[in-house]
Amino acid sequence: MHPHQLQLARIFYSRISSLAFFKPGPHIARRARARRALGLGGARCECECASRGQGMERSMESTSQTPLPTRQLPPSSSNSNPTPTHWSSSPASSSSDILIQLIDPRSALREKSSRGVISRERKNLMDMAHERDASSEEEVMAGELRRGPWTVEEDLLLVNYVASHGEGRWNSLARSAGLKRTGKSCRLRWLNYLRPDLRRGNITPQEQLLILELHSRWGNRWSKIAQHLPGRTDNEIKNYWRTRVQKHAKQLKCDVNSQQFKDVMRYLWMPRLVERIQAAAAAGAPQPQTGTADTPLSSSWQHGADDGLYASPGDACWPAEYYSAAGDHQLLNNPAVPELSSTTAGSSSPSSDSGAGAQTWLAPVGEAEWFTTACDASSAAVAMHDTVLAGHQQQQQPCLLGETWTSSELPELGVADFEIGSFDVESIWSMDDNLWYTQTQGV
DNA sequence: AACATGTTCAACCGCCGCCCA
DNA sequence: GTGGGCGGCGGTTGAACATGT
Numbered sequence: 001m002h003p004h005q006l007q008l009a010r011i012f013y014s015r016i017s018s019l020a021f022f023k024p025g026p027h028i029a030r031r032a033r034a035r036r037a038l039g040l041g042g043a044r045c046e047c048e049c050a051s052r053g054q055g056m057e058r059s060m061e062s063t064s065q066t067p068l069p070t071r072q073l074p075p076s077s078s079n080s081n082p083t084p085t086h087w088s089s090s091p092a093s094s095s096s097d098i099l100i101q102l103i104d105p106r107s108a109l110r111e112k113s114s115r116g117v118i119s120r121e122r123k124n125l126m127d128m129a130h131e132r133d134a135s136s137e138e139e140v141m142a143g144e145l146r147r148g149p150w151t152v153e154e155d156l157l158l159v160n161y162v163a164s165h166g167e168g169r170w171n172s173l174a175r176s177a178g179l180k181r182t183g184k185s186c187r188l189r190w191l192n193y194l195r196p197d198l199r200r201g202n203i204t205p206q207e208q209l210l211i212l213e214l215h216s217r218w219g220n221r222w223s224k225i226a227q228h229l230p231g232r233t234d235n236e237i238k239n240y241w242r243t244r245v246q247k248h249a250k251q252l253k254c255d256v257n258s259q260q261f262k263d264v265m266r267y268l269w270m271p272r273l274v275e276r277i278q279a280a281a282a283a284g285a286p287q288p289q290t291g292t293a294d295t296p297l298s299s300s301w302q303h304g305a306d307d308g309l310y311a312s313p314g315d316a317c318w319p320a321e322y323y324s325a326a327g328d329h330q331l332l333n334n335p336a337v338p339e340l341s342s343t344t345a346g347s348s349s350p351s352s353d354s355g356a357g358a359q360t361w362l363a364p365v366g367e368a369e370w371f372t373t374a375c376d377a378s379s380a381a382v383a384m385h386d387t388v389l390a391g392h393q394q395q396q397q398p399c400l401l402g403e404t405w406t407s408s409e410l411p412e413l414g415v416a417d418f419e420i421g422s423f424d425v426e427s428i429w430s431m432d433d434n435l436w437y438t439q440t441q442g443v
Numbered sequence: 444a445a446c447a448t449g450t451t452c453a454a455c456c457g458c459c460g461c462c463c464a
Numbered sequence: 465g466t467g468g469g470c471g472g473c474g475g476t477t478g479a480a481c482a483t484g485t
Contacts, residue, residue, distance in 0.1 A: 149453075149479090171470070187471070188454070223473060238474075239452055247450085450482070459473080464466100 146180045150189055154179055158186055159194055192233045199231030203240050205277045211237055212245070212265050212273075 146154075161177035167190065170183030179186060192198075203211070207229055214225045220241075222234035229237065245265075249256035252264070 147455075169470085183470075184456095184472095185454080191472095192453070220474065234473075235453075242475095243451060446485085448482100448484070451480085453477100453479095455477075456475080457473105458475105460471095462468105462470085464468095 144180060145182065147185070150193075154181065155189070155194060158190060162190060162194075192235050197231055198233065203232075203236075203244075205273050205280075207232065208240075209270055209273045209277070211240065212270055215241065215245075216262060216265065 150158075157177050157179050161173060161179075165173070165176070167173075167187075170187040172183075173179075174181050174183050174186045177186075181189075210229060211225060214228060218224055220238075222238045222241075226232055226234040226237050246256045248269075249258075249261050252261065254261050
């Protein structure tokens, strides 16, 4: 297979697996259930697809962009729900058709949105004060540079060009590819959206745990944190933090950077995550649906292995501080935990970002293992956590590095939350938690 | 049904550091 | 040494969408 074709295929599967309506969140599932209950059709995430498809339809109508060739236009009015591109009944007849179909409708969804207009107007005002941007703004006004949402055609141009020429040199890439975009914009679009090794869908509990832990150590070093969550972008993690974590801090009426909130995260939230992850595992959470084993999800992890960071879907990188940080860490009391050194040949590796004292640990290749703790043990919450671990250890053979799960116990990290049984990440922070925190902290 | 409010996330921005002529 | 180009980073924005009233 030609490398270009291989790239297209990878992107194709990546897009299919990454689409939001392919991995609906809890609210989507709720709406789907409601629709089924009302006899409105049972297609999973139908509403989501429809709304997005409709948005895209508006988008395509509003621009001079070529409509998607295989799109099944709604039979009646534009208010009808058009079949999403990906759900088209017409099989793609060529690689270009496939590629066109695989582009997420959201990319062109807001083409006519007033946001672009507002943004440009705002930018105009800014440029009057910042002469250095005047030239680029002139280019925008002259139609030489585009801003705002990317169109399908632009995505195609970028994907094709990167597939054949590689990344980097974004400014020249933008020119060479015929994109009327800045190099920055191209880079951002590729890294945050089109890159084939991206993972989409909800942030898994494991990832949440890791984000919380790493953020407690590094703060808003999103890119650094993202390096430890393969397939996740710094933008995604940043958005998660701002929309989820900060929301909880707001609910608790405390600053997200306050020690109080950090304590809540460490002693309540993270143990709760651990508990729920283990509960899901103990409940025999279903394995990923058939076919996922060979999807880009796996390939993305494998792709990560190409970078020397990750060896398998289970080989998440965990900071050495998990094990060696001062304090009464749970794992330090576990004789099965080795010191982070070369003594565990093949199982440890220094991080590329050792400058900040971060080190990563690579689990043995071949066996997906999950490290289950990410929080210090110095509170009742952690006592609960310990209890969970103790119960778990009775059932499991000791693993190489402390408490782990095997792949048979837990779905792959990449599995969207809705696939992990009844796991509901939205309710991780419960009313009980709020009450507990209010009582203990006097908030 | 209509409106208000909250949430999500793609895309933008300015700033900074690195590299190179 | 210096200035420009470039890429990367973190912060911010706002349209679309979801949910509540």
